[in-house]
Amino acid sequence: VQLVESGGGLAQAGGSLRLSCAVSGIDVSTYHLAWFRQAPGKLRESVATITPGGSTNYIYSVKGRFTISRDNAKNTVYLQMNSLKPEDTAPYYCNVRPDATPWLPDWGQGTQVTVSS
Numbered sequence: 001v002q003l004v005e006s007g008g009g010l011a012q013a014g015g016s017l018r019l020s021c022a023v024s025g026i027d028v029s030t031y032h033l034a035w036f037r038q039a040p041g042k043l044r045e046s047v048a049t050i051t052p053g054g055s056t057n058y059i060y061s062v063k064g065r066f067t068i069s070r071d072n073a074k075n076t077v078y079l080q081m082n083s084l085k086p087e088d089t090a091p092y093y094c095n096v097r098p099d100a101t102p103w104l105p106d107w108g109q110g111t112q113v114t115v116s117s
Contacts, residue, residue: 001025001104003094008111011084019079019111021094029072032097035079037090037113047092048079052099061087084115 007019019035030052038044048068049057056068067080077094091110095103 001096001106003096003104003108005092005094005108005111008092008113010114010116013085013115013117015084015115016080016082017084017113019081019092019094019113021077021079021108023075023077023094023096026075026096027072028070028075028077028096030098032099033068033070033077034095034097034103035068035077036093036095037088038093039087039090044093050077081113084113086115086117088113089115 002024004022005019007017009017011017032049032051034049035047036044037047047059047062048066050068050070058066065083069078091112093107093110097103
């Protein structure tokens with residue numbers, strides 16, 4: 001499985017970015033998909049997840065600001081990030097897993113999001 005994240009960059013506080021993750025090697029339609037981030041000095045955390053059926057879940061700090069979505073035809077997962085805050089600064093990574101299994105142990109290169117105040 002290959003995960004290729006893109007779309008990061010520099011944004012001002014209050015701005016928006018849209019991240020994309022192209023997945024190859026599997027058909028993602030039956031997989032759970034997720035976005036993670038790892039701020040400097042902190043553990044990697046799951047920011048948003050989406051089930052094969054389209055149900056979503058978010059950490060409290062991004063609820064109402066971030067939206068995860070999936071396009072199974074393109075084997076891609078997205079993260080729309082609005083109302084960005086400096087504390088959102090981190091590299092962002094995507095991951096996939098079948099039902100009732102852990103997330104993949106191998107990660108892509110990630111995409112850096114930097115939010116200036």
